[in-house]
Amino acid sequence: MNRKLFHLGQAVCRMFFRLFYRVKIQGKQNIPEEQGVLLCSNHIHFLDPPLVGSFLKRETRFMAKAELFEAPILKSLIPKFGAFPINRGKSDRKAMRTGLKLLKEGEIVGVFPEGTRSKTGELKKGLSGVGFFALRSDAAVVPCAVIGPYRLFKTIHIIYGEPLNMDQLREEKASPEATTEAIMRGIQDLIDAHKASVK
Template identity: 80%
Template sequence: MFHLGQFLARNFFRLFYRVKVHGKDNIPKDKGVLLCSNHIHYLDPPLVGSFIKREIRFMAKAELFEAPILKHLIPKLGAFPINRGQSDRKAMRTGLKLLKEGEIVGVFPEGTRSKSGQLKEGLAGVGFFALRSNAAIVPCAVIGPYRLFKTVHIVYGEPLNIDQLKEEKASPETATKAIMQGIQHLLDDHHKKMN
């Protein structure tokens, strides 16, 4: 089901948006990956997931699993729920298990869409995943705005090295800041190239 969804989403984006994909080769092919992206639009999850070959298990807000159509569709696409605004231990255990099994777990550390397009502060949960797993941590930047038949860029960065943070037994909040800096760097670097 996921690969069918990928195919349909890819063709949707090619038809309605001029998507440019950068850095696909930065995603490891054979190990767990924590894929961390900014969040500017409700189309971000299918965009982030549709142009790479591997399946992505997205962490999605629990409310989506109660919506009439989505509650049947989202689990088939590999997503799993998280209750926002509280410590959701079940979601954390599920995410860690998937990473240890070599899956890609897709997260939007901001927790919700940024209406301004500016990167907001990330939530500590992503830092928890980074510190507690041996997954590659790949920052990702979606650069819009989404306008029909206009270009949208998606940039997959090089995996971040947080070995020193692990040695220092850094807090999840500190690890999250490092990841957000990685995403911001991709945004800044892309804007420099465009100017």
């Protein structure tokens, strides 16, 4: 990752969102300042990754679908911004090792547990790999909710929730599936708590 390019990209993204949308942010104080963080967000638009990551002080390493790393321009660009690929629809051990290594090194790893955008805006079932990351690391697991819709010059809300308590699940050696369900409930709780008030 090119850190200077990353922070330049953050600044450009912030400018873009402030020009074309009204962005309201809550809960940035819930992102730990130093330790590894598994940042788990719902996914409603292709602009979610830069939106979620560009307003944070720390760098966020997003897991992105492998197809993006084959596109003519993106394949040389997005690795410079710290993204790493995952092959969707099958077990990708390399991606899992990369994500776990970053978390253990104290990085923020951004994931969209649904695996793809929700066409309805409703939260879908999460993939078990997210639970694997939570169980196999000591990272803080922070739920995030993006509440739109994305309409020019309209308000988009980003809510970073308090870190979820993973202690019991880790002690009980819960399954990745059960752990993912707990994380998805955390995201849904954020959406439910804030959706009515942001309309």
